[in-house]
Every structure is written in structure tokens, then in C-alpha cells.
Amino acid sequence: MSRLEKRQVTKMVPVPSHSIVPERDVDKAPILECSHLGIDFGGLTAVNDFNLTVGRTEIAGLIGPNGAGKTTVFNLLTKVYQPTRGTILIDGKDTHGMNTVQVNRAGIARTFQNIRLFDKLSVEDNVKIGLHNQIRYPMWSGVFRMPGYWKKEKLAHESAMELLHLFDMEGLANHQAGSLPYGAQRRLEIVRALATNPSLLLLDEPAAGMNPSETADLMENILKIRDTFQIAIMLIEHDMNLVMGICEGICVLNFGQVIAKGTPEEIQNNPRVIEAYLGSQKKEG
């Protein structure tokens, strides 16, 4: 039986920050706490008063119509943008003043809406780049090919192959990343993000451009990642089958504001959410 079929509906419980987290995480410190987060671009408020707590092993969804501010939230969490207001705690640490590299070391890794791999490098080298923040050696050790360098290189190779193996990609290790089929490139992006050893993995539209069978595999893989690494995953996705199928807590944005938070069932029945989506469809039509 697949992980998806075995999966039971998660009991979500309220926490003091007016969010909900999976019952299994309630006694653990949350992995992410955003308070009154906001950003303005000139006169445009793209995100305002964004409050969210994500449990330590939660699969969380961030949804909303086009232009609602979802990717901006990811850019704030990963410090592509510095917030105009509010705080972000990752594993209890305030990320104020951190840059993208520091926030990655603090535990946040992400993938992008548009695939961003090193196309000309091999699959294995793409993963090794992700491992770089953990497996380090002094520059001179690399330049002179000293024993310490070979030891770290061996370790990097083994760790990369182990990660690739988990996603049935070890046979592709020597292929050029840019030559892989679309679905495999998306998987590689996730593997490379995982190689940075995150406690929170952000996936920006991971199912974009996938066919239904690739999306079903992706859902299995997301559950597998959470179960294997015991980390939290937050995803932005327009594919509602994926969101409602695997997310435990869902946060809905509209015009930069949170309009609803809840379980998949609560969100599907929330009149404000239905109106936000129907409203955007009316505009498109």
C-alpha cells in the first residue's frame, strides 16, 4: 500500500499563536513562527499582517489566487526580500538581519517556481552543491589535493548518492542535469534543497507542468521526505488535489492578507475562500 493510501487524516490542534499544528507536534517547539510579517514595494503592500505557525513535522500549504502574495512570503522567509515589518522565527531563532545563505544555514531550503538547476553540471554535482554548507574543507586542501580533501570528497559522493538513491535517481548521477526529463529535473531540485539539511523545506509550485502520474509520484515523495527526515514542508501549489491530498494545515492568502487557516476540510468549506477563488475566476473569465 502506498504512503498516500496509508495516510490518516491528521488531527490538528490550536496553538497560542492562533494557528493550528499537527497533534504530534504540539509539544515540540514550532519550526516556523511568523508574526505580523509584511512588505511594501513602493506604494504596493504585497503582504500584510501575515501570522503563521508551522509544526515541526507538518506538511503545510500556502494557497491563494494569482498575485495573492504567496511567492513573496517565500521570498521573505528566505530573505530574498527583507520584511518591511514583522518577525520570522526559524526553530526559535529570529532571522532579522540574516541573508539568504545565513537563513539556509539556519534551516530553510527552497525550490523555485521555475526550475533553477546548474544545467551543464552533472546530477551528482548539483546535489554536492547543496551539501557544500555541511561538507567543507580549507581552500588550500582542495588546491593541493591533500588527504583531507579526498576524505571530504568521498563523504560528499556517498551522501549525494544516498540522497539520489532515496529518489530512485542514482542511475542518473553522471547525466547532465539539463538533459533530464522535466519531472526528474523537478525531483533533482528537491534533492538538492534537501542536501542542505533543512528543517523546513519550501516548495514553490512543485507540481507545475507535471502530468497526473508525475503529480501522484510527487505527492508520495513529499510524504516520504517528511517521514524519512522528520522535517516540515511548506508548499505553494495551484493543484488542489495535491494540496487537499497531503497538506495538514492550509493558509489562504488573498491580496496579501491571510483570509483563512485550517484543515483541508475547513478550507474547502470556507465561504471567504470559495469567494476569493470564484471571484478570481470571474475576473479571468
Ligand SMILES: Nc1ncnc2c1ncn2[C@@H]1O[C@H](COP(=O)(O)OP(=O)(O)OP(=O)(O)O)[C@@H](O)[C@H]1O
Ligand atoms: N519585487 C517586486 N516589486 C514590486 N512588486 C512585486 C515584487 N514582487 C512581487 N510583487 C507584487 O506583489 C504581489 C504578489 O506577488 P506574488 O508573486 O507573491 O504572488 P503569488 O501569490 O505568488 O502569485 P502566483 O500564484 O501568480 O505566482 C503582486 O502584485 C506582485 O506584482
